[in-house]
Amino acid sequence: MTRALAMPAPLADADFIGIAGERAICDRRGVLYFPELKLLAVSDLHLEKGSSLARRGTLIPPYDTGATLLRLQAVISDYQPAIVMSLGDSFHDGGGAARMHSSFRERLEGLMVGREWFWVAGNHDPDAPADLPGETVRELAIGSLLFRHEPSAVRVEGEIAGHLHPCARIVQRGRSVRRRCFAGDGGRMIMPAFGAYTGSLNVLDRAYAGLFRRETLMAYMLGTERIFAISRSMLRPG
Amino acid sequence: MAGRQDFGDRSARAVLLRREEGVRSPFVPILLGDCAPPRYLWRVTEQPRLAEQNAAVHLPEPFLRWFSQKGWSPRAHQIELLATAQAGQSVLLIAPTGAGKTLAGFLPSLTELAGRPRKKPGQARRGIHTLYISPLKALAVDIERNLGKPVEEIGLPITIETRTGDTPAHKRQRQKLAPPDILLTTPEQLALLIAAPDARRFFEDLHYVVLDELHSLVTSKRGHLLSLGLARLRSFVPGLQTIGLSATVAEPDELRRWLVSQNPPGGMAELIVVTGGAKPEISILDSEERVPWAGHSARYATPEIYSEIKRHKTTLLFVNTRSQAELLFQELWRVNEDTLPIALHHGSLDVAQRRRVEKAMGENALRAIVATSTLDLGIDWGDVDLVVHVGAPKGASRLAQRIGRANHRMDEPSKAILIPANRFEVLECRAALDANYLGAQDTPPLVNGGLDVLAQHVLGCACGAPFHANALFEEVRAAAPYAELDRPTFDRVIDxxxxxxxxxxxxxxxxxxxxxxxGLWRVSNPRVAQQYRLNVGTIIEVPALNVRYIKAGSKGSASRGGRVLGKIEEAFLETLTHGDTFMFAGKVLRFEGIRENECFVSNAPGSDAKVPYYGGGKFPLSTYLAEQVRIMLDDPQRWKKLPEQVADWLRFQADKSVLPKRDDLLIETFPRGNRHYLVAYPFEGRLAHQTLGMLLTRRLDRAGARPLGFVATDYALAIWSLADMGWMFRAKKPSLSELFDQDMLGDDLEAWLAGSWLLKRTFRNCALISGLIEKRHPGQEKSGRQVTVSTDLIYDVLRSHEPDHILLQATRADAATGLLDVSRLAEMLSRIQGRIVHKNLEQISPLAVPIMLEIGKMPVHGEADDTLLMDAATLVEEAMGTK
Incomplete structure (x- = not known):
């Protein structure tokens, strides 16, 4: 059995961790990269969340899709992955892909050129996105890894999932810091939400009950320049 | 007691009005105390035209009878106001508390309604005649009670009702069908009323709008919303008259303009000023104890405060923040050997608890009340014979207002004691005290109306009835805060x-x-109007949780029945862990945990408790008072009035360093430990200093000084660094005049602001007020964090994609006047050009001691959240390394 290992400091942008024996880089921008597989995993893009809310009368800025894609573009150009795995809830609702502004659609299609692209079905977007390339799957196993949207209630070693939007909170010197995070116990990993308008849920919330081994749970909190590996005992609810 | 002072006057019978006898000089103003009346009042007094007009005042017989039965006579300003209103004018009445302002404000309505023929059966309903608007729900309720009494005694056929957020739906419904003659309400309720489809008809019979505590309303966004509502009412009823009631303000003309249409600009309401009140007896506590260098608790003075409470009937203790209120309350009970009834009152406490305290106060059952600004406004309770102000008052006007609480009769002197919490506050108290004697006023200047508020209003108008952009633009410009609004901006707001x-x-x-x-704008569907109604208003609540009692150690869910003590801000509760103790509602409590929207606590013995902090509620030192403090420092003659230990401190400073001249900026640099310190003494208030600190550290960083952090107080700013800043300034790398150049308010400000939490917090308010996102409502909050979009995320996206968006424009304007106090900083930077005095010292100066003591006690700015994460991560790494 593998354990989450915090690599000795100092580390630059990224932090190598092990998940079910596979080596991965936990990028501070909220993506996972598996160098041996040339695979980039990203979760919960929630594209077109802005226009989804606008339909219901909340006219928040229509730039979230553009902002999310720009950030995605940056990590893709850094890692040049052969495979991109979008772990579900890629669009905020089923009509999202159809609503997308043409300039954003072009940007997204540009990113997909020359690589394998998988849309894992999520609860927000159970069907394939309209008129976009890429393959839509319910889940996908590669080597010892299993990629799916919702973490399964039964423990699956090597499962990489999203859906819960984990964040973690610590208190130091009387101040509280809350950040999005990767949550992992060495056996499975839940990824942070990547979308510009996505909120987050504390890893100590009841929704995560039973998913992790308590003793080895680590929150890899996203810092502005690096990832911070924080053990469960330091974490606070709320 | 034969009635309240508000409705007449038992002692000053300077004026007796009998129409048949002719007028016996009702224009001799009642000048109490020894203040000379202001010049404009003399003008009013001597004008024969007004005297003639006054002879025509119509005060109906039943009123005269009522006054004489009571043994009272109407006061000069009451009659004058009546005359002005009867002549068809809007009017501003400025008077100290206890001058009978309320009756004066309603006299035009009451007399007019008294003379109105009775409604015949079958006659169409009559709409509202008078709208009264106050900033506080409690005040509206208070007025209903107080106005009801004379109306009943005079036997007037007038209906008076309140309409607030607490009014049940069926009553509101009935009010729409059968409106009262006089409706008492709040600015938010007015906004709702004018957004209703029947608004025009509802207000068609309106004659007067009475605006109470106008000085406090106009300075906030509530005031902006109210001014727009008033403009709307004026378009419904062109001849509408307004009557503003206000405490003394620095610029009465601003309020006079506010009361009437400013389109075309320049019109002003008539002005009636009642001066004086007896000169208050104010003293500064000259403590036997040592006055501390720093801190805000004034703990040293507790025994002396307690003995004053014992010597008086009822003492009102004012503090500046809720934290100070909790602390002082605890301290007083620690020494309360006689178990005197001492109570606590502040805005976070449970409403029921506050009402109990207010009731006990009205019944004179309390000996002392520790209170914050929630008691500032015009509600008068019981027989307070002493006001104790703990901590510096921060503004001369605020001091005057609070002292007005004691002995709520304007012709008897109020008694007050100021308790400075530290040495700088001694200076500030002295300056405030001198200012009060001089009758100085330092209320803040009015600012342009917020665009977020305008957006809310535009949607409200559309909910009421379709509008034409041209007409609405002209209407909006009639509201004083929006008089300078240009058309392109207005069109962007509509967009x-x-x-x-x-x-x-x-x-x-x-x-x-x-x-x-x-050509008319219409709401596109009824849901829009529903959403609007849920989000109306400009008061943004900081996320807070109910604090509920449970038994120690029990699990929250098992004992839901405990009492709610009040609300505490989420941000504070987030820093607590199970078992931590803190002070709240006058108790020491143990934190048991948070479940949904509630924080569970149990009783805890012990004294080592934290004090919750609260966002806001802390006033910065006023510009006027700051100047007074600088003048005092510059004039050793005036030090004689200061307590000996404080005067000694200043002399010591003159010896070791130098005292800043009135218009100079003193900068001291000195080494200490392995750090180098810069201490500046601008005296411009905490907010401006905070902004200055942010900007200076950026510049010092660029200059290679390697600054580590800074703290700001109301008086001074301290920055510490690794490099020797004293040497850098002398070598002119950079020079101090370069460092303090005004251009820091350009790019540096922009760059810093971009990522600042200050701007994010301001943006959140603008987003909520403008209706961009919806307010959280009780009951619907548990939708989960991952579903709602936080305004911080929206801010980041909007700023990087459309930095000129109108909401960001509104945010920057707000921040500049609010949390950042940029305008004040700008004035300071221009004042000190060529007037910077640098003292490079071997060691810390006496004047620097207070701020140096704050280091470590106050949050240090410039420390990024990532540093804290690093600490936590390092701990983990260490722990894992030892395995």
């Missing part, structure tokens, strides 16, 4: 309301209001 106003036109099909072929 914002319609589709969000984005350069990327993506939301046309989701528009909330649409321009129809007839």
């Amino acid at each position: 914002f309301v319609a589709t969000g106003g984005y350069a990327l036109k993506n939301y046309e099909r989701y528009a909330r209001i649409r321009l129809n072929k007839d």
Whole structure:
């Protein structure tokens, strides 16, 4: 059995961790990269969340899709992955892909050129996105890894999932810091939400009950320049 | 007691009005105390035209009878106000508390309604005659009680009702069908009323709008919303008259303009000023104890405060913040050997608890009340014979207002004691005290109306009835805060309301209001109006949790029945862990945990408790008072009035360093430990200093000084660094005049602001007020963090994609006047050009001691959150390394 290992400091942008024996880089921008597989995993893009809310009368800025894609573009150009795995809830609702502004659609299609692209079905977007390339799957196993949207209630070693939007909170010197995070116990990993308008849920919330081994749970909190590996005992609810 | 002072006057019978006898000089103003009346009042007094007009005042017989039965006579200003109103003018009445302002404000309505023929059966309903608007719900309720009494005694056929957030739905419904003659309400309720489809008809019979505590309303966004509502009412009823009631203010003309249409600009309401009140007896506590260098608790003075409480009937203790209130209350009970009834009152306490305290106060059952600004406004309770102000008052006007609470009769002197919490506050108290004797006023200047508020109003208008943009623009410009609004900005606000106003036109099909072929803007569906009604108002609540009692150690869910003590801000509770103790509601409590919207606590013995901090509620030192403090420092003659230990401190400073001249900025640099310190003494208030600190550290960083952090107080700013800043300034790398150059307010400010939490917090308020996002409502909050979009995220996206968006424009304007106090900083930077005095010292100066003591006690700015994460991560790494 593998354990989450915090690599000795100092580390630059990224932090190598092990998940079910596979080596991965936990990028501070909220993506996972598996160098041996040339695979980039990203979760919960929630594209077109802005226009989804606008339909219901909340006219928040229509730039979230553009902002999310720009950030995605940056990590893709850094890692040049052969495979991109979008772990579900890629669009905020089923009509999202159809609503997308043409300039954003072009940007997204540009990113997909020359690589394998998988849309894992999520609860927000159970069907394939309209008129976009890429393959839509319910889940996908590669080597010892299993990629799916919702973490399964039964423990699956090597499962990489999203859906819960984990964040973690610590208190130091009387101040509280809350950040999005990767949550992992060495056996499975839940990824942070990547979308510009996505909120987050504390890893100590009841929704995560039973998913992790308590003793080895680590929150890899996203810092502005690096990832911070924080053990469960330091974490606070709320 | 034969009635309240508000409705007449038992002692000053300077004026007796009998129409048949002719007028016996009702224009001799009642000048109490020894203040000379202001010149404009003399002018009013001597004008024969007004005297003639006054002879025509119509005070109906039943009123005269009532006054004489009571043994009272109407006061000069009451009659004068009546005359002005009867002549068809709007009017501003400025008077100290206890001058009978309320009766004066209602006299025109009451007399007019008294003379109105009775409604015949079958006659169409009569609409509201008078609208009274106050900033506090409690005040409206208070007025209903107080006004009801004379109305009943005089036997007037007048109906008076309140309409607030607490009014049950069926009563509101009934009020729409059968409106009262006089409706007492709040600015938010007015906004709701004018957004209703029947608004024009509802207000068609309106004659007067009485605006109470106008000085406190106009300085906030509530005031902006109210001014727009008033403009709307004026368009319904062109001849509408307003009557403003206000405490003394620095610039009465601003309020006079506010009361009448400013389109075309320049009109002013008539002005009636009642001066004086007896000169208050104010003293500064000259403590036997040592006055501390720093801190805000004034703990040293507790025994002396307690003995004053014992010597008086009822003492009102004012503090500046809720934290100080909790602390002082605890301290007093620690020494309360006689178990005197001492109570606590502040805005976070449970409403029921506050009402109990207010009731006990009205019944004179309390000996002392520790209170914050919640008791500042015009509610008068019981027989307070002493006001104790703990901590410096921060503004001369605020001091005057609070002292007015004691002995709520304007012709008897109020008694007050100021308790400075530290040495700088001694200076500040002295300056405030001198200012009060001089009758100085330092209320803040009015600012331009917020665009977020305008957006809310535009949507409200559309909910009421379709509008034409041209007509609404002219109407809005009649509201004083929006008199200078230009058309392009107005059109952008409409665009914002319609589709969000984005350069990327993506939301046309989701528009909330649409321009129809007839040139009118209409709401696109009824849901928009529903949403509007839920989000009306400009008061943004900081996320807070109920604090509920449970038994120690029990699990929250098992004992839901405990009492709610009040609300505490989430941000504070987030820093607590199970078992931590803190002070709240006058108790020491143990933190048991948080479950949904509630924080569970149990009783805890012990004294080592934290004090909750609260966002806001802390006033910065006023510009006027700051100047007074600088003048005092510059004039050793005036030090004689200061306590000996404080005067000694200043002499010591003159010896070791130098005292800043009135218009100079003193900068001291000195090494200490392995750090180098810069201490500046601008005396411009905490907010401006905080902004200055942010900007200076950026510049010092660029200059290679390697600054580590800074703290700001109301008086001074301290920055510490690794490099020797004293040497750098002398070598002119950079020179101090370069460092303090005004251009820091350009790019540096922009760059810093971009990522600042200050701006994010301001943006959140603008987003909520403008209706961009919806307010959280009780009951619907548990939708989960991952579903709602936080305004911080929206801010980041909007700033990087459309930095000129109208909401960001509104945010920057707000921040500049609010949390950042940029305008004040700008004035300071221009004042000190060429007047910077640098003292490079071997060691810390006496004047620097207070701020140096704050280091470590106050949050240090410039420390990034990532540093804290690093600490936590390092701990983990260490722990894992030892395994």
